[in-house]
Amino acid sequence: MKEFPIKKLKTTTSQCEEVVHNRHKEKLAEEIWKANVAMVLDDVIENSDTFVLPTRARSSEIYMKEVKDEDFKKARRKRKWKDVDFLASNFTGAQMMFRY
Known part of the structure; x- marks a missing residue:
């Protein structure tokens, strides 16, 4: 660098x-x-924007991924999003992702 x-x-x-x-x-x-x-x-x-990182070798980005329905329920059972009201959020959560 x-x-x-x-x-x-x-x-x-x-x-x-x-x-x-x-x-x-x-x-x-x-x-x-x-x-x-x-x-x-x-x-x-x-x-919920996507930020494309200025890398040379390969493309990479940071973005928000929406998790909903059954995937949300499975993650919640594994203690993810315990502070999220699942009824108010309509069984939806978001997590930051990094793709390269």
Whole structure:
């Protein structure tokens, strides 16, 4: 994996201090990365979007899969989705999937 070119960031240590309360540019890049990953996962969960990962060798994506009816009942018997009200959800649950 190619490293992020920290030296190319046009920010001062005092600006880093203001944003992430740390003077190191590596910490700023780390916080930006974590925020972006969180936004992608939130978007996949809340909007049922599919995120296609920028991989070169093979295609890969993160998406939400809906599980319903008998598959939901089987998973619930195995203690999955115990906090989901099965009547309100109409015997439906969702899980995040990764396909490559």
